Every structure is written in C-alpha cells, then in structure tokens.
Amino acid sequence: MPNPIVVAVITFDHFSPFHCAVPCLIFGDTMMPGASLFELRLCAGDATRQPGSAQGFRIDASHGLEGLIGAGIVIIPFWRDPAERPAQPLLDALVAARSRGAQIVGLCLGTYVLAYAGLLEGRRASTHWEFEQDFMGRFPAVRLDTNALYVDDEGLITSAGTAAGLDCCLYLVREHHGSRIANKLARRLVVPPHRDGGQAQFIEQPVPASTRDARINQLFDHLRMHLAEPHSLDALAEHCLMSRRTFTRRFQQATGLSVGEWLLAERLRRSQELLETSGHSMDRIAELVGLKTAAILRQHFRARFGVSPSEWRRSFRGDHA
Template sequence: MHTVAVLAFDGISPFHLSVPTLVFGRIGAGRNNGDPGGPYEVEVCAEHPGTLRTPAGFDIQVRHGLEIFETADTIVIPSWISGTGISPELHAALHRAHARGARVAGLCLGAWAVAASGLADGRELTTHWSSADALARAYPAVRVRADTLWSDLGDVITSAGVAAALDCCLHLVRHDLGSRAATDLARALVTAPHRSGSQAQYIPVAVPDAADDDPIERAMLWARTHLGDAIDLDGWAAVALMSRRTFTRHFRERTGTSPQQWLLLQRADRARLLLETTADTVDRIATDTGFGTAVSLRHHFHRILGTSPAAHRALFRREDRVG
C-alpha cells in the first residue's frame, strides 16, 4: 500500500485539493466498483486540523495533522498562497519525510511551498506561468520553469496548474503502476492519457473547432498509426498537405515541441505499453515502434524514461500477473 498525504490549508481551492484525491483515491479505492485493496491510500491533512475555509462558499473538515507525513510515501501540496513561505513546523516535517525517502509533489502554486522548503535548491521546478517570475525572484537558488507542464526529479515533482496537475498525477500513476493503469484511469476521468512534461504550458494557437479540418491533428493521428514505419519529415508533412518548413512551424506552434521529438515520445510510450502488456522481445518491440534496433530502443528509452526496457518490464511483470 502506497500512502499519499495531501496537504490542505485554510483558504485552499476545492478544485486543487480534489485533483490528487480524485486521481490517487480512485485508484486506491480499487479498480472494480470501489472494491477495497487498491495500491494507494489517500489521507488529507493540514498543519492545523479542523475546519478550513475555501473560496467556494463552503468549509471542509480535516482530521489529520502533519503526523501523517511520518509514514507517507508521497506528499502532495496541491496549491499554496502565492508569495508566502512555510512555517518552521512544515519545513521540518517535509525534510524529515524527504530524508526517509518520501517523494514531494507541488502542484501549481504548491511549488511555492516546495521552493520555500529548500528541497529544490540548486535544481529546477515548474509552476504556473503567471507565478513563475515572482517565484524565481523570491527563491533565486531554484531554477523556475514556466515552459513545461511538469517536471520530475525523482524525489521532487512539480507542475503547472489546473489540467497540468492532472497530467502530473497521472504521470505518477504511470510511474508507479504502468501505462495500462494510467490509461484506464484517464479514460474513466475523460482526460488525455498522457501529456509529456516537456510540453509547453501555453500554446498561443487555439485548437481548431473541427478536428477533422485540422491538418496537424490529421498528421498526428496518421503518425500514431504508423509508428512502426520509417517516418521521414517530408512524407509526414505531405500528409498535412504542407511543405516541410511550414509543417515544422505549425507543429511546434500547436504542440510546443518539434515533430521529431514528439514522434520519439510517442514511440517510447508505445514501447512502454508493449513491455508492460506483451511478452514480445525487445527486438520485436523496437521494430514495431519504429526504433529499428534494440540498441536504439534502449538508448531512447533510457534517455526519455530514465530506465532500461528490461528493468521497466521486470518492474511491472508482477502487476500484470495480479491484474
């Protein structure tokens, strides 16, 4: 059982609080009709338990205090008050938990609390783009990113706001339980199963009303169905009825990344799913996902996901057996 402690505070937005409790709580309640025995146990706590006000016109009641941090595997700070630090008590509790191996996640403005803790000093974190400059000025020891959806340092995870917080929590589920569990959960939540943390927070081009008339969306769908093929940029651009240069520019405007990098992420994600759900050899998966060779697959898989295909398969083999 993986225990998730979610930190609430007086004035917290119910929406921000609901993101981690919904994602981990839905998995933790069991996969089938709320049956017990899921992999996560979620507890909401507060530095000062009791009645907490919200800006939504209702109060919430929190029973647990910071003692929950002592046994939590993951601590989530789903929001914070911009421009404020943390108390010595919260600082000490976070450091004790982190020192024994708990991972700390700051979602949206929760990055303020993470920065104030010092756990990200000399490292980078992500926060909502509107707060990034102020956070960087307040904590110059931290490199603040406003151009990514989320960042995962292993022990410290931070994200931008609102939908990006969902993406970040789904990323943690994917890390813990595999692609299949994360995809099933995303389907239940009616949200995208995976958005890379490197994707831009704000893309200045609106998504077209009619997806069928969007050449970039058409090209992306085509690529996803041809991952095992050799996809050259000129041929891919032709699917969108564009020149290579125009296609590359519109693709970056739409996704915040280059076509080649997006394609690598799609192939790595497909390889991850095949490793978790099939007994295919690494060579076969490399061919089916367009990496060509096992050497190429191992190189890109490790660069993108930080582990080897064999290690990833071994990690989720037990989950597949019990699933």
C-alpha cells in the same frame, strides 16, 4: 498484494477546491474501488482541521502534520499566496519526509511550498506559467522549466497549473503501478493518460494588437489583411512613408519586436485560428498565412508551441477533426 502506498495530501485554509480534489480523486478509492493501490490521508497544514475555501467548501482533515509520517508520497496541491512563506512546522515536516525517502509533490503553486522549504535549490521544477517570473525572482537557485507539464527531479515532483495536476498524478500512478493501471484510470476519468506538448501551447503570446503609434497601427491592419504576401522592410517603410531606418526604429519602439518577429507571431496566431475553425489542409493554411509550405509551418509551430499543428487541431477543435 503489497501494502498500499500512503499518500498524504496537505490542505490549507483558503484552499482551491479543484486543486485539492485532483489528488483525492486519483489516489482515493472512488475511481478504482477495491484496488487498494493507495491509502489517502488528508493532513491539515494549518492549525485548523477544517480549512475553508472562498467558494464555501470545507475539508475535514483527519490528520495534522503527523500524518506525513509513513507517507511514501506527500502532495501540496496548491498554495494560497506566492508571497506568503508557509509556517515553519510545515516546512520542517516536508524536509523530514524527504529525508525519510518520501516523494514530495507540488502541484501548480504548491511548487512554491517546496521552494520555501529549500527542497528545490539547484533542481528542475515547474509551476503555472503566469507565475514563472515571480517564481524565478524569489527562487533564483531553482532551475525552472518554463514549458514542462510536470518535472520529476529525483523524487521532487512539480507540475504546471490547474489541469496539469492530473497529468502529474497519473504519472505517479504509472510510476508505482505501471501503464495498464494508469491508462485504465485515465479512461475512467475521460482524460488522455499522457499529453503531448507543454505549457507553451497555452501561454498567451505577447503580440501587440495595437500601439500608441497611429502609423504602426495602420500597418498592422494592412499586414493582417495581406499575411499571405511577402513583405520587405523597404516596401513596408515606403507604405508608412518613412525611411527604412526610421521605420525599423519606430516599429521596434512601438512593439518591442522586429518586423520579422511580429509577422511570424501573427502568422502563427492566424494559423491557430484556421486549425481550430477550418478544414483546410496544412499546405493551404501555410499558404494563407504566408509560411509557404506545410513543412515550414510545422517547424515554426512546434518551435513556438511545443506541439505540431495536427496535435493543436486535435486538442482545440471541438469535433476533433
């Protein structure tokens, strides 16, 4: 049996308990007792060896940054403030670990730490979808993948938010010890060994529910009650007692979307609800939301959310219908 791979998990003050617990659970010996697949080291990234969280938790870190020496995998499970540049000794330690050939992993906002260290310039990366605009503004040289649950760019591995850290850590187990071990670990965690789709299925879609334009708001109510019907620009303009030109301009000003874009987004939103709450067939759902056929529904649904309607239903219906 080869020596276990040393995994250094870096902790900080004001840490997130869940994010820190994920790599400790995956790479510790709790879920795979006696297997000796990894050697886990908790390393303090700040001066204190007992960083605390806002919830009152404390971690007793047995190592400082010297714990990164000899580590094959270095994980930053979170970062407390995207606007805060980490201390230079930590950034230097990450660069040194990378130069020794270690895989450097940033989970969720931990991606910021890799970026501050300059490790991600010109490379692909992922982070939590809510921080994508902030991240791209701070690090324009990084090629941010706005949908991936995790990205591996030649050993620089980054993940999307929160639960995607589990996906990323299971990926690392699979890379080092194969699918059989990763699948066994996933079953013990009661999670899928690999999830289809990306972050797009979880991102809140910016479809206006109402606007400052009373006529457009009244039109929203009308359209939501008649999603199954076709709608022409001329008919909608007549409904609002406007010319076609005035109507299209007012709608764009009020919503930031064209009528077609708004309708498609609203139809897909309604299809999500029906997938989660009804037993209707795909053809029936497509008919109810005005997308005509199941094939058209599947095409637009996958393009928008990165998963098929059937995969959405399995993920979000409590009975897994």
